[in-house]
Amino acid sequence: MSLVVKNIMEDMVERKLDAMMPQLDVCNCEICRTDILCYALNRLKPKYVATSQGELLSKIDSLSSTFDIAIITQISAAAQVVKEFPRHN
Ligand SMILES: [Zn+2]
Structure with a gap:
């Protein structure tokens, strides 16, 4: 069995964002979605699991x-x- 080291915070934030997206009332494009992910991940502690x-x-x-x-x-x-500050118009 091979083990991988993975920061599951990324997966958890991504899943939660998908679930929350409809009620967030924010642009749903790739750019905004990625910006939200990035912002949230920078402020959360990574959670590594083997x-x-x-x-x-x-x-x-x-x-x-x-x-x-x-x-x-x-x-x-x-x-x-x-x-407030979308990266596009
Ligand atoms: Zn957008």
């Missing part, structure tokens, strides 16, 4: 409730910033 590819999803599931509030807070803040 896991096999097969266990990755259950790791994310079991840990995401622990980080839910922090992730939601940062995504909301990021959406505000991107809404």
